[in-house]
Amino acid sequence: MGQVVEPDETYRERAAALWPAIAAARRILCPFHINADPDAVGSTLGICHLLAGAGKAVTVVASDGEVPATTRFLPGAGDIARYGGGPLPDADLILALDSSDPERLGDLFAIGRERFAAGPTLVIDHHVTNTRFGTVDGEAAGANFVDERAAATAEMVYLLARAWGLPLAPEAATCLLAGVYGDTLSLQTTSTTPRTLRVVADLLAAGADLTGVVNNLYRTRPYSAVRLWGAILSRAAWSGQVLWSEITPEMLAEAGAGDGEAGGAINFLTGTVGARVTVLLHRGEGEWRAGLRTLAEGVDVAAIAARFGGGGHRKAAGCRIAGGPAERDAFLRAVDELTAGQIADCGLRIAD
Ligand SMILES: [Mn+2]
Structure with missing residues (x-):
């Protein structure tokens, strides 16, 4: 496949810090934020594919019950649970991606507040305003990874997958590409870095469906x-x-x-x-x-x-x-x- 991006020291460290909570969990709940965008859905579905491949039972949940129409083509989108109130589904771990603060998870957080506080809850995000609401054994250390230099949370997920040594199937690559293309307006924003482009190259090499992403995110509309x-x-x-x-x-x-x-x-x-x-x-x-x-x-x-x-x-x-x-x-x-x-x-x- 030629050259691929190597996760840097920070990523290797953070990946190692996050992994024990993931390794210990059998059932993982992955909620994405209200008014979801392609990075929220794509990064969450992407990590869902990766962890499912590692033998985990992963449930992706739309916190406000809505899956944006532009993301419904993504592999696995048909299996997204739509939260409609009531107790949270049973899980050993909550893994929240692309949410800068727990309020972004709407009623799912409001109703599950104690569950979030008790942990284990992991937070992976790229918003500069992230409140680090992740917790494992009452500690925030090792439960939060925020990289504000990442153009998308999906870019982070790709680098974490590399650091964790998890294989990337085309389905996961398509979801992560949608996240990167969504948050960078197809590589046009100032947040787009050389690393972003290298990650995109790796995602395409892994079989990501570029045409599907571009058509669904930017070309077709009702x-x-x-x-x-x-x-x-x-x-x-x-x-x-x-x-x-x-x-x-x-x-x-x-x-x-x-x-x-x-x-x-x-x-x-x-x-x-x-x-x-x-x-x-x-x-x-x-x-x-x-x-x-x-x-x-x-x-x-x-x-x-x-x-x-x-x-x-x-x-x-x-x-x-x-x-x-x-x-x-x-x-x-x-x-x-x-x-x-x-x-x-x-x-x-x-x-x-
Ligand atoms: Mn994002």
Whole structure:
């Protein structure tokens, strides 16, 4: 197969630290976060295939009961359990991938809070805002591996698989490729590194279905999504140098679309000339769920989202805003001010 990526010292160490809890477990519960994206589903299904190959009984669970349509083609997606409340399934170990904090696991965490606290719970993630909620024997050491340099949690899973010496079947490779392609917008984000590309090369060599990943994640969409995108784009407006739009229940009903069908619209808007930050707001019950993106140098939307109790990455983050249109507008003004402050702080000239 030629050259392959070697996991570095950190990965070998962390892989060794994580392994005892996995080795001791027979039944492993792998929940992925609410409003799942291809990295959440792909990294989780990927590790599921790897550990199933190692003889483990692995159950993958969608914390909010939803499996995004773009990921339903992934090998094993048909077996994903959809959490609908009630006690957690029996398991010797909880393994949470791509979740920056336990609240991202929604009701599954709210109801299983004691189970999470008791452990063993392992956390593998690449979000800079990760709260290290993993625990084994009451200790966080050895229960959390966060690599904020990884473009996707799926990139981490590949390197861990190498460090663990687990063989990678084409099914697992396809799931991990979907994770990397999802979080890097097909290798376009600034988080994409030489290592990311080498991992992708290895995944393709292992038989990953590139055409399936690209078609399902980026090329095909239902007509309802086209209608929804039209509504989102037509509402795009400025608040200072913040470009924003929103998704309301009425818009979804009119388009006949589900919330997940807006996926990608925010990244399209982010390319708008003159936008320092782009905000896409999803209207919920008495609150807004805000996605933030930026292409601007010196702007860190994770820091802005953190001011509102959210988190994420420097160039892509999210948070929740309680209230109605007045609170939404105040939030947008605050984002504009915080952005201007960040640009001033990093010494860049503020362009008019
Ligand atoms: Mn991710």
